[in-house]
Amino acid sequence: xxxxxxxxxxxxxxxxxxxxxxxxxxxxxxxxxxxxxxxxxxxxxxxxxxxxxxxxxxxxxxxxxxxxxxxxxxxxxxxxxxxxxxxxxxxxxxxxxxxxxxxxxxxxxxxxxxxxxxxxxxxxxxxxxxxxxxxxxxxxxxxxxxxxxxxxxxxxxxxxxxxxxxxxxxxxxxxxxxxxxxxxxxxxxxxxxxxxxxxxxxxxxxxxxxxxxxxxxxxxxxxxxxxxxxxxxxxxxxxxxxxxxxxxxxxxxxxxxxxxxxxxxxxxxxxxxxxxxxxxxxxxxxxxxxxxxxxxxxxxxxxxxxxxxxxxxxxxxxxxxxxxxxxxxxxxxxxxxxxxxxxxxxxxxxxxxxxxxxxxxxxxxxxxxxxxxxxxxxxxxxxxxxxxxxxxxxxxxxxxxxxxxxxxxxxxxxxxxxxxxxxxxxxxxxx
Numbered sequence: 330x331x332x333x334x335x336x337x338x339x340x341x342x343x344x345x346x347x348x349x350x351x352x353x354x355x356x357x358x359x360x361x362x363x364x365x366x367x368x369x370x371x372x373x374x375x376x377x378x379x380x381x382x383x384x385x386x387x388x389x390x391x392x393x394x395x396x397x398x399x400x401x402x403x404x405x406x407x408x409x410x411x412x413x414x415x416x417x418x419x420x421x422x423x424x425x426x427x428x429x430x431x432x433x434x435x436x437x438x439x440x441x442x443x444x445x446x447x448x449x450x451x452x453x454x455x456x457x458x459x460x461x462x463x464x465x466x467x468x469x470x471x472x473x474x475x476x477x478x479x480x481x482x483x484x485x486x487x488x489x490x491x492x493x494x495x496x497x498x499x500x501x502x503x504x505x506x507x508x509x510x511x512x513x514x515x516x517x518x519x520x521x522x523x524x525x526x527x528x529x530x531x532x533x534x535x536x537x538x539x540x541x542x543x544x545x546x547x548x549x550x551x552x553x554x555x556x557x558x559x560x561x562x563x564x565x566x567x568x569x570x571x572x573x574x575x576x577x578x579x580x581x582x583x584x585x586x587x588x589x590x591x592x593x594x595x596x597x598x599x600x601x602x603x604x605x606x607x608x609x610x611x612x613x614x615x616x617x618x619x620x621x622x623x624x625x626x627x628x629x630x631x632x633x634x635x636x637x638x639x640x641x642x643x644x645x646x647x648x649x650x651x652x653x654x655x656x657x658x659x660x661x662x663x664x665x666x667x668x669x670x671x672x673x674x675x676x677x678x679x680x681x682x683x684x685x686x687x688x689x690x691x692x693x694x695x696x697x698x699x700x701x702x703x704x705x706x707x708x709x710x711x712x713x714x715x716x717x718x719x720x721x722x723x724x725x726x727x728x729x730x731x732x733x734x735x736x737x738x739x740x741x742x743x744x745x746x747x748x749x750x751x752x753x754x755x756x757x758x759x760x
Contacts, residue, residue, distance in 0.1 A: 476651035491651035508583035600628035
């Protein structure tokens with residue numbers, strides 16, 4: 330026990346090493362840019378002020394988002410997803426796997442859980458003894474289940490999930506901006522450094538005795554090389570080293586960060602996590618790789634919130650509680666817009682007999698298409714199903730109306746594919 334406790338303590342200490350490396354690199358970059366570049370190398374007062382103001386504005390947001398990514402604790406499932414003491418004992422004492430599986434199914438009926446394991450079973454964590462909410466996974470490093478887990482990042486020594494994924498994305502964005510700003514502002518002085526080195530190399534003195542005028546010319550060149558006040562070159566070897574290394578480090582981190590940031594931007598646009606990108610989520614209806622894809626704007630709002638004023642500020646604005654998420658395809662019983670909808674309506678008509686009106690509602694990402702069909706059960710062949718009404722309701726923005734060509738195209742596709750192939754057979758069964 331003491332040995333395992335000591336190993337856990339050592340692992341906790343070592344897990345902060347990557348964070349310490351990042352902090353030391355950032356502190357050195359601050360010193361190199363502010364002191365060696367802006368205060369020592371840059372000669373124009375206006376240029377110094379502009380460089381320092383822009384640098385500190387980016388640096389504040391960069392440090393702020395990094396702090397939030399590190400110290401925002403991952404959110405765990407609430408108590409209703411945990412098994413009660415009685416259920417836990419029953420589950421442990423039961424030796425038949427099929428009975429255990431059925432017990433979890435009965436418990437999951439009371440919870441908003443729609444994802445399953447690859448075999449179709451309820452997702453259960455045997456370490457935390459809870460039924461996993463949708464998009465929740467167990468982190469072996471943090472030793473707990475994390476809501477909407479994306480990955481465990483060693484560079485922030487934290488698990489990235491529902492509570493801090495927005496901060497992590499902002500940290501990547503401001504890191505890319507930080508490196509890009511340093512590289513662009515340092516590059517001109519980096520060029521001056523190389524020009525100075527080339528000029529000194531081409532003007533080396535020879536072993537031939539120079540006349541007094543030549544000696545004065547050489548001393549003049551040396552004086553200009555040392556002071557650099559008129560040419561705006563680098564003033565010392567130490568500053569040359571810092572500027573050279575600062576540009577190299579900024580470019581190196583920029584390339585790696587822009588790739589990582591681009592990948593996460595793609596994940597956000599598809600409303601996926603890193604785990605879901607590598608392992609397709611399984612729903613009650615089967616695997617669906619785009620099961621949480623709501624459309625580009627809606628996907629962004631799932632991470633950053635509806636209020637665009639908070640998108641660039643590291644303040645928690647992600648919607649929901651992390652336990653349930655809107656899905657791309659919802660059946661009628663789960664859609665609140667269709668909760669009171671009666672799909673069938675009977676119409677009594679003495680002259681034409683009994684007829685039925687079938688209202689079919691198709692839920693899309695942005696629109697709800699309502700198709701109304703009239704099926705005559707007597708008086709005319711039941712296979713003649715007639716489209717009597719069609720409507721598209723926009724539920725993402727009620728003020729926005731779908732273009733006419735979209736409505737017409739939807740009617741044509743629906744009528745020529747689903748009606749002919751499916752609903753004719755269904756109408757025959759009605760008789």
